[in-house]
Amino acid sequence: MTTPLPTCGVARFLVLLDGPWATLIVRELLRGPHRFTELRATLPGISPHTLTSRLRQFETHGIVTRTAHAEIPPRVVYELTPLGRELRPVLDAMAAWAAAVPAAGTPAD
Amino acid sequence: MTTPLPTCGVARFLVLLDGPWATLIVRELLRGPHRFTELRATLPGISPHTLTSRLRQFETHGIVTRTAHAEIPPRVVYELTPLGRELRPVLDAMAAWAAAVPAAGTPAD
């Protein structure tokens, strides 16, 4: 965005976790290291384009490590860095809020 | 988005707080009720278009109330609902994470 993003430290979180998929990917990685196709499988509907794009940004911002194993077939493992793992309380707070929403559908998640 | 958004309850938070301004507006409203121009003043760079759009969506989702006083000049006050106020822990968690980021700029915010 062209926005100056002046307001506060929260902005740092917002630019990184921009877009709905970003948060969901982090949420999956909080469960442990994942390969590319594993992430695709656990995130129904995501396109490889989007997944790659988000993972690259996470790498750049230092919340995810990418480990490529030079094998046949190739194997690439994505894992949260310590900084990335510190995002768990934020995700938990989001989930807690969503669960507390009264009329919005099935809170059974 | 055309996304199915199937994953989890967190998605409810994500669709509502979509875009960088959305979270920042809620953050300001957590400090208390605000008038339209007050919000504009506390959110440098936001356009009235964007502010109106976000506030309308917050109204629709039941996290903000809009109170219009039929006076001259008109006065409209936006205030978080109880559900909206429950977003505070989430915003706090975001801010806490951002403050914990080591190399990202001035953590003095």
Place this chain on the structure above:
DNA sequence: CAGCATCCTAAATGATACTG
């Protein structure tokens, strides 16, 4: 398997001008 290249859509946002 793990992408990348290319084209396209939708939505959030911005700029500017105007109104009840």
Place this chain on the structure above:
DNA sequence: CAGTATCATTTAGGATGCTG
């Protein structure tokens, strides 16, 4: 004051096809 209307920009995301 509190918006609305219109136009343009930016970007997340999707679809498809191809490669190392």
